[in-house]
Amino acid sequence: MRLSELSQGADAVVREVENVVDGDPIARRLRDYGFVRGEPVRLVGRGPIGADPLLVQIGFTRFALRRAEAARVIVESVP
């Protein structure tokens, strides 16, 4: 499952971040932000237009990610 597919308020755990292109700078940046295996993540909210961007909680920090960015993050949902 991808982070972009989580429903609002849902908790999950990061499995990995996929590279869309070789040496994907956006994927690397996501890993720097803490999107690494085993990290709990939550979809806190969505933007008002087209439900984009997404408001994501990782670690102690909140990030705004566009859908295409969040789709790079593969997660496992937590019941």
Add this chain to the structure above:
Amino acid sequence: MIEAVVSLRLALVGNPNCGKTALFNQLTGGRQKVANYAGVTVERKEGRFSGPSGRTFQLIDLPGAYSLEAASPDEVITRDVCLGHFPGETAPDAIVCVADATNLRLHLRFVLEVRRLGRPMVLALNMMDAARKRGIEIDVAKLEEALGIPVVETVAVRRGGAAALAARLDGELPPAVVVDANSDLHAEVRALLADAVSMPRRTAEIDDALDRFFLHPVLGLGVLAVIMFLIFQAVFSWAEPLMEGIEAGVGLVGAWVGSGLASMPMLQSLVVDGIFAGVGGVLVFLPQILILFLFILALEESGYLPRAAFLLDRLMLKAGLTGRSFIPLLSSFACAIPGIMATRSIQDPRDRLTTILIAPLMTCSARLPVYALLIAAFIPDQTVAGIFNLQGIVLFSLYVAGIVSALAVAWVIKLIRRDKSEHALLMELPSYRIPHPRDIAIGLWERANIFLKRVGGIILSLTIILWFLSTFPGAPEAATEPAINYSFAGMLGRWLHVLFEPIGFNWQISIALVPGLAAREVAVSSLATVYALSGHEEGLQAIVAAQWSMATAFSLLAWYVFAPMCLSTLATVRRETNSWRQVWIMAGYLFALAYLASFLTYQITRAFGA
């Protein structure tokens, strides 16, 4: 006074939003210098402070970075300066790494990355007050031991909140720690947190509550609209009396100085119409710049600015921009200069450049005098559909024409740009904070300085050059026309007339456009001068209405939607992009669009027989 000898050069690094700049302000107070790094437009801030022993430290505030595997020009500089690789910068003797005590999961990773550089360093655990309030407990001794570097608690926004840091830096610093360069930093951070930090809750309750409100699809957009309206009002109308005051004040002083030079008319004209007009032309922008940045700094410091960008991102993305483009573009309705200066808050260099390039298409307040003159002269003051005023509709259409062309230009820039790689948003939404007046005051002071020093000089020299062009050579003895018609500007205007004839401009307009290069509204008073009406702008409307065709007037209106002739804006673009190429691109495309629009307007209006 003899300059104190610097005993140690320190570099301040940290994640964005760690309170690094507030700490820098707290340590150095007003003793700072702002410049640019050689060859790039990234700001370089340097300051000094004294330790308890009286030793003087030089502190350089490096751009905030999430990683040293640089992803942005800012981060390249932070990495290169720390390593001593940046041309013209000596390597710092020690690094002060700042981390927000409430955001350690993210910030400790960067601390560990900086530690790998193998330089002597100190960790400042900032915002310890907020951490305590949230019940976060940090075992500083354990952290110090695990990291192998000194750890000092700081509260950058409290008086004396950095005293412990200054004292620690004044003591003997331990040598650099040598660590494995290939370890898993995230695993290390988790181990550190498990060992030394107890966190009752991952986020602050107040942040959650505020975000539910400010990011609400309906309420959030409503609040944003109110804030935008306030900013627009403030920049547009609150600045007006101040600007008039500055113009009147500078004019009075100029006239007073000029009266002392009455025996030398040429020098008097240079002083009054060249130098003082130029100084006034520079200072007049200050109220708008300061008011706009007062809002922007307060919004940025409070953490609201990224929220606004969050709400608007999707909308702006459709035009090939980013949520962060919105405020600079909104400000450009008052004046493109503060708008272009405000694009510094856009991190992606491509998005920033696009925003700068389209900013002049937002109808700035300087175009209003031209619009007012032509609309009053040519558009009947009549009611349409019962409630609308025809003059008002025309004015509104001119604004809309500007916005639509801006979006179209942004879209074209996106199409022709060679670098098609994805533009990232990836934006941190930091904790909400109450802005500190000192940090805002220092920020405003910096903006004013940057504008006066780096843009003011260009505007002043251009005004003097334009004065020269409009004054020399003087009118012959038997002159029948106003003096400006015989000057270089007059000659240039008549020459330009050949170029402007197909779009319906007469030679009077062509001449008036030359001094109008300094600022758009000057074109109106120049027209009055050309028609020998100095000081009687009321009469101008009658002359224009009687002598110009409808097609010419519409053509000039269309011209001013694009109005490429604001040299002050071009000077700002030169300073903000550090490139003449962008200046030429902007001037070129605006001129081409203006010419095309005016040509079409003129020919079509004539075809309809007006």
